[in-house]
Amino acid sequence: xxxxxxxxxxxxxxxxxxxxxxxxxxxxxxxxxxxxxxxxxxxxxxxxxxxxxxxxxxxxxxxx
Numbered sequence: 896x897x898x899x900x901x902x903x904x905x906x907x908x909x910x911x912x913x914x915x916x917x918x919x920x921x922x923x924x925x926x927x928x929x930x931x932x933x934x935x936x937x938x939x940x941x942x943x944x945x946x947x948x949x950x951x952x953x954x955x956x957x958x959x
Contacts, residue, residue, distance in 0.1 A: 906930075 901909070910926055939945060952958070 907927065910930060911923065914922060914926065946954075
C-alpha cells in the first residue's frame, strides 16, 4: 500500500500539536514561517538553485 503525502493542512495541524499549550501567536507564526522557508530551500537545492558561501559573499561584497 502506497503511503499518502499529508496535505499542507494536516502538516500544519501536526506542527501545532507539537507546540506547547502556552505557545503564543508569535510562536505559531514563527514555526510556520520557518517550516516554509526550509521547504523552499530544500526545493531550491533539489532544482540546483544554490550558491556556495564564497559566491554569495563575493556577490554581496563581503570579506571571504
